[in-house]
Amino acid sequence: MTEDRSTPEDPERPEGEPGFSFTDKRKVNPEDGTVRPTGDTPAAEGQGADEPVDPFDAEAAELFEQAAQGGDDSSLPADAGRVAELEGKVTELTEQLKRDQAEYVNSRRRIEGAAQVSKDAAVAGVLGSLIGVLDDVELGRQHGDIVEGTPFHSIAQKLEEVLGSHGLQRFGAVGEEFDPNLHEALMHEDADDAETATISLVVQPGYAMNERILRPARVGTRGPA
Numbered sequence: 300m301t302e303d304r305s306t307p308e309d310p311e312r313p314e315g316e317p318g319f320s321f322t323d324k325r326k327v328n329p330e331d332g333t334v335r336p337t338g339d340t341p342a343a344e345g346q347g348a349d350e351p352v353d354p355f356d357a358e359a360a361e362l363f364e365q366a367a368q369g370g371d372d373s374s375l376p377a378d379a380g381r382v383a384e385l386e387g388k389v390t391e392l393t394e395q396l397k398r399d400q401a402e403y404v405n406s407r408r409r410i411e412g413a414a415q416v417s418k419d420a421a422v423a424g425v426l427g428s429l430i431g432v433l434d435d436v437e438l439g440r441q442h443g444d445i446v447e448g449t450p451f452h453s454i455a456q457k458l459e460e461v462l463g464s465h466g467l468q469r470f471g472a473v474g475e476e477f478d479p480n481l482h483e484a485l486m487h488e489d490a491d492d493a494e495t496a497t498i499s500l501v502v503q504p505g506y507a508m509n510e511r512i513l514r515p516a517r518v519g520t521r522g523p524a
Contacts, residue, residue: 419508419509419511422465422466422508423508423511423513426462426465426466426467426506426508426513427506427513427514429462430506430513430514432458433458433459433462433469433506434503436455436458436459437504439451439455440455465508466508466509467506467507467508467513468506468507468508468509469504469505469506470504470505470506470507470516471498471501471503471504471505471516471517471518472498472501472504473498473499473500473501474497474498475497475498476495476496476497476498477495477496477497477498477518477520477522480512481505481512481515481516482498482505482515482516482517482518482520483515483516483517483518484496484518484519484520485502485517485518485519486500486519486520487519487520487521487522488519488520488521488522489521489522489523489524490521490522490523491523491524493521493522493523494522494523495522495523496520496521496522496523497520497521497522498516498518498519498520498521499518499519499520499521500518500519501516501517501518501519502517502518502519503516503517504516505517
């Protein structure tokens, strides 16, 4: 808003009050959307004639002209060939994504399986190294050195419980049927009245971790010759 000193006095304005006028400084013509030359506005007085046009005003004018002429590309129908090409690309990428996901799942399973095998092997190694200690505990029971109610009995029981929580199992008892996959026969007694070989003596019990045999039971058998 600028003071207009050249405008004649308004008869309705109180005497002595200065007059004012409004200057339209918009660089885009709101009627036709064209960019106004810098000389069209009073604000351009005293400025160079070659003052650059604001790029935002120029872009606005260009969009206004395109809309007026119906040149908006979004109103044109989509090219069918291009759409089909893009749809084919989407399908190809989707199939590739599925293959990559399947490969990832398989790789993860292989890694987890290998990690579990390594873990089981490590646990089996530790349990196998303690079999000698368990043999001494069992001999102590047989010889009466570890009696129920004593501190040694309590310690031995806790040790066996802890090892059992990791899958350690003891097997091999008198009267069981002899199984060469589980038992190692150190001696044999012929018995014509026996139909199958059975365990008659346990020299050392066997130990297994879940389905893995850590040591076969060393036994004496009795059965057919």
